[in-house]
Amino acid sequence: MRQTHLTYSDRVNMGAYYTRPDLVNITWEMLAPHLDRKTVVLDSSCGYGGFLEHPQRLAKIGNDVDPMAVAVAKQRLPNAAFFNTNALAGVSRAQYGIRADATLCIIGNPPYNDRTSIIRNRIKSSDVRIDRDIETRDLGMSFLLSYHKLDADVICVLHPLSYLIKPANFSLLHRFARRYRLLDAKIISSATFGEASQVTPFPIVIALYKKIPGGMDYPAIMDFSFSVSGSHSFRLTDFDYIANYVRKYPDKQARARKDSLLFWTMRDINALKRNRTFVNTPSQHTIVIDQRKLDYYMYIDVFKRFARHVPWYFGNCDILIDNALFQHHRRHFILESMANHPPLKPFFPQINPPGKQHLQSSARKIDEYFQRLLGPHYVT
Numbered sequence: 001m002r003q004t005h006l007t008y009s010d011r012v013n014m015g016a017y018y019t020r021p022d023l024v025n026i027t028w029e030m031l032a033p034h035l036d037r038k039t040v041v042l043d044s045s046c047g048y049g050g051f052l053e054h055p056q057r058l059a060k061i062g063n064d065v066d067p068m069a070v071a072v073a074k075q076r077l078p079n080a081a082f083f084n085t086n087a088l089a090g091v092s093r094a095q096y097g098i099r100a101d102a103t104l105c106i107i108g109n110p111p112y113n114d115r116t117s118i119i120r121n122r123i124k125s126s127d128v129r130i131d132r133d134i135e136t137r138d139l140g141m142s143f144l145l146s147y148h149k150l151d152a153d154v155i156c157v158l159h160p161l162s163y164l165i166k167p168a169n170f171s172l173l174h175r176f177a178r179r180y181r182l183l184d185a186k187i188i189s190s191a192t193f194g195e196a197s198q199v200t201p202f203p204i205v206i207a208l209y210k211k212i213p214g215g216m217d218y219p220a221i222m223d224f225s226f227s228v229s230g231s232h233s234f235r236l237t238d239f240d241y242i243a244n245y246v247r248k249y250p251d252k253q254a255r256a257r258k259d260s261l262l263f264w265t266m267r268d269i270n271a272l273k274r275n276r277t278f279v280n281t282p283s284q285h286t287i288v289i290d291q292r293k294l295d296y297y298m299y300i301d302v303f304k305r306f307a308r309h310v311p312w313y314f315g316n317c318d319i320l321i322d323n324a325l326f327q328h329h330r331r332h333f334i335l336e337s338m339a340n341h342p343p344l345k346p347f348f349p350q351i352n353p354p355g356k357q358h359l360q361s362s363a364r365k366i367d368e369y370f371q372r373l374l375g376p377h378y379v380t
């Protein structure tokens with residue numbers, strides 16, 4: 001059921017984008033083997049209760065900080081119990097009347113937004129109270145930590161893939177990761193949530209976790225097979241990444257000189273799509289290029305122009321590279337980048353400035369490179 005009672009800024013503030021029934025069904029299918037008659041199912045950010053609307057006859061509990069949403073949920077689902085509290089403050093099973101010895105399953109689509117986000121801060125309330133031990137810079141990560149605090153046995157929720165695949169995020173979730181193991185993960189696009197992603201679509205995962213001693217470590221995530229709606233699946237270890245060759249972030253010690261070449265920070269593929277590559281003015285976001293590695297920066301510059309061939313589900317990954325193949329095609333990448341950034345020409349005197357025909361043939365070679373780099377993931 002579409003959410004209808006909130007304004008745009010309320011929706012952004014509360015991350016209130018309700019989930020489509022087909023995605024709710026997938027979540028229940030993933031959970032099914034892990035439920036028994038006695039399992040208690042909780043959605044601590046339930047909106048209108050979409051995730052609790054399922055024929056399984058289990059004890060169902062919903063909660064939302066938004067009283068209007070809870071009022072609607074109560075009317076729709078008279079057999080479930082509902083609460084209207086902040087799920088991130090005073091987190092405990094007692095808050096929802098759940099016994100300590102009950103088998104607890106968490107389901108849902110908690111809000112995710114970056115509490116430190118600069119761009120949209122104007123309309124973001126960062127004043128929701130959050131228990132100190134689960135406080136992070138992103139509401140959704142705090143929700144994951146709250147499930148750990150509730151000592152959930154099994155969890156199946158939607159959250160940005162970046163929580164798992166970005167090492168900095170994964171380490172913020174270390175307490176969660178030490179206790180829970182990812183068992184299944186299906187990737188969907190944030191575009192599914194319409195207005196929530198007027199920005200470049202990013203990958204969201206429907207993730208199934210189970211409490212298992214030892215939990216999971218980052219190498220396990222690198223080697224995890226993520227499936228994408230449709231037919232693809234991929235592991236992060238299927239690819240090599242640019243971070244193995246050049247700096248992605250500024251070195252605070254490096255001072256830009258007058259003749260320095262500068263490059264914009266590249267957080268991930270989606271950020272590269274939005275940002276510039278070579279820039280003229282130094283700032284806290286610019287990298288001073290090590291000129292011995294200039295060809296790799298030109299590779300990234302070309303990658304940006306060919307990024308339409310890279311599928312949306314790699315949006316939060318680091319820039320992919322097949323180094324041996326790149327070395328083979330290096331000349332074409334340099335020609336292509338030089339054509340767009342003429343000041344780079346003097347750095348490659350042995351490579352002649354390209355004519356129009358040469359450029360077309362380089363573009364074809366680069367396209368072949370991307371087909372081989374991406375294999376079945378290549379977007380035509």
Ligand SMILES: C[S@@+](CC[C@H](N)C(=O)[O-])C[C@H]1O[C@@H](n2cnc3c(N)ncnc32)[C@H](O)[C@@H]1O
Binds near residue numbers: 017018043063111
């Ligand atoms: C992405 S929506 C999901 C709603 C519902 N689970 C669904 O998928 O249809 C997130 C919900 O989290 C609620 N929410 C945001 N912050 C919360 C908090 N601190 N405690 C409880 N609920 C919260 C919002 O009101 C919103 O209804």
